[in-house]
Amino acid sequence: MSITVIRPGLASTFQDCGRHGHQHLGVPVGGAMDLRAHQLANLIAGNEHDHATLEITLMGPTLRFDAPTCIALTGADLSPTVNGLTVPLGRPLIMHAGDILSFGERRNGVRCYLAWHGGIALPSLLGSQSTYLRGALGGFQGRTLRKEDVLPLNLSLRANTLETLEESLDRMSIYLPSTLANNPRTHLRVMRGPHTELFTQEAVHALFNSPYVITNESDRMGFRLQGQALPVRENRQLLSEGATFGSIQVPADGLPIVLMADRQSIGGYPKIGHVATVDLPQLAQCMPGEAVRFEEISLAQAQQLDNLREQALGRLRTSLAGLRELIARCVANPAP
Known part of the structure; x- marks a missing residue:
């Protein structure tokens, strides 16, 4: 259950909502730059909790999925493709073993967020998986991704459920409350x-x-x-x-x-x-x-x-209960 980094991209790091409660010790909070996109990616990937997402900056990585999983991409549009075919932002995407996720030209924004169901299997440091590059703390060995890194997943999906799950997710509508939609302001x-x-x-x-x-x-x-x-x-x-x-x-x-x-x-x-x-x-x-x-x-x-x-996030989390249940039923060897 892992993902292999074929190309690392410009600056790809794992981030969550941050490392709170330690500023008095000189430890910065850190976390995702775009918390909205980070939280949406987690919810759309079927996660109920704050799992670390991969914060991708400007030039995205190329990743090979070595086990089936469900992912979501939010934030900047960096022209994502799976096996060379364009895929949308803000939708649950089923990845099969051997699938290649890549990125192309920047269409808008700077930071794209990649979440996968169940999160990444990384240690938590001071209550967070966020990467703090200046201190070489947290995330994946405290640094940006490198070629041939192997990223361990917490969960994978059963291969014999993927076709049915993909069809069910394709039929599912996801409505973002206006307060969570990407509506840029002039000021x-x-x-x-x-x-x-x-x-x-x-x-x-x-x-x-x-x-x-x-x-x-x-x-x-x-x-x-x-x-x-x-x-x-x-x-x-x-x-x-x-x-x-x-x-x-x-x-x-x-x-x-x-x-x-x-x-x-x-x-x-x-x-x-x-x-x-x-x-x-x-x-x-x-x-x-x-x-x-x-x-x-x-x-x-x-x-x-x-x-x-916060109220809008709560409503979205409630509305996606069915999505979480669909994906959870397809997890291989779920935790008891």
């Missing part, structure tokens, strides 16, 4: 930060009224933005505090940095704002060179948006 929603009052009125106006371009010096740790500088009223020494996904910190040069999944555990730069959690998936799918704009919302509005997203 990312931002709350004022804990240090907004330290910035000039001109800086706050610029943040919400000027475009900012994602620079090439952007990665899973943070997105550096180029645009109008955001000066503070006066230089002031700040105590370091916990860093959060989406915080917009401003170093001495006045050019903002949006902290992303692999952000440092603490930071002392002033934070002018915070990108709403529901809009972080869209930001995570942006390329260097693309421009982003921000609009202001309140904390109460951001919390309401987050609650609506």
